[in-house]
Amino acid sequence: MSLPATDMAAVEASPVIVDPSHKRRRFRFLTSAKAASGLVIIGFFVVLAIIGPWIAPYNPDKRGNDLVKGPSWHHWFGTTHLGQDIFSQVIVGTRAVVYVGFLASLIAGVLSVLVGVTAGYLGGIIDDLLSSLTNVFLVIPGLLLIVIITVSIPTVTNTVIAIVIGVTSWAWGARVLRAQTMSLRRRDYIEASRATGETTWRIICFEVMPNLSAIIASGFVGTAIYAVLSEITLAFIGIGGNAGWNWGTILYWAQGQAALPRGAWWWFLPASFAIALLGTGLALLNFGIDEFISPRLRSSGKTSIKMLNGRKVRMRVGFTPVLSSPALTSASGGRSDRTIEGAA
DSSP, X not given: OOOOHHHHHHHHHSOOXXXXXXXXXXXXXXXXXXXXXXXXXXXXXXXXXXXXXXXXXXXXXXXXXOOSOOOOSXXXXXXXXXXXXXXXXXXXXXXXXXXXXXXXXXXXXXHHHHHHHHHXXXXXXXXXXXXXXXXXXXXXXXHHHHXXXXXXXXXXXXXXXXXXXXXXXXXXXXXXXXXXXXXXXXXXXXXXXXXXXXXXXXXXXIIIGGGGHHHHHHHHHHHHHHHHHHHHHHHHTTSSGGGOOOHHHHHHHHHHTTTTTTTOGGGTHHHHHHHHHHHHHHXXXXXXXXXXXXXXXXXXXXXXXXXXXXXXXXXXXXXXXXXXXXXXXXXXXXXOSSBXXXXX
């Protein structure tokens, strides 16, 4: 059936109404103060890792005549026992820390998705084999295995360290993804896709994986924290010394030259503060992802929440708010659009 020309013109001329709340919901993750703060901190270190070697005032290996001098206009973070500029070492060392952390997280994330999702969805003998492999990596001490593998390799670079950390730190994420996949594979929409003849790989990629994206992102951030601390630990104990400067190398030389007994606090405090700040940024981002996944965490600790119409509703501490819809309002005897408070 065709529409008259006048009706077609009216349809073409009618404006398209866009719900502004849809855009707000699309960027709801960035409205979290924890997630936004974490992204700002991580973004700062990523930018510093990219441009660090270009903006460093000195070559981090260059020696000078100012030996173990405190902060000054010429050396903002002071100097080492060889007259090296600590500020330049911190800036240049940022690249290695960020590179190893994110590359190791990427490798561990890919392995955990492949093993965990495959085992959870297929089940059977494949699940038994992959679960046994996961259990083996779970019970092996991770840092000890990293040290053994790294020492056995003739040439240790940042890429090698990242690969070793990534290959040895995927088991916990695979275990979590396996459990979540097992709970998803019997859902109605998965059964409907299987009944319509969808292939296994298509169901996994387009039906299962989108529902695991938040968990995968949280695991990526958690692995990044572990990878950064592992790399700094390896450098602090003297493994991977030829891989270049990083924050752990600065602490290694500070500890070896007795910076603390000599009162050279500027030798180890800047690198320690950078480690703490990057770890805080990653942790805040992880907390933001957890709150984005769980509505209960998202509203915890707040005294008021904002409804879709922009109105704020106050909450009572110790109670979980349930917003009443207009239909429920009329059915409950004209109760206003406030909260129905029930025990948490």
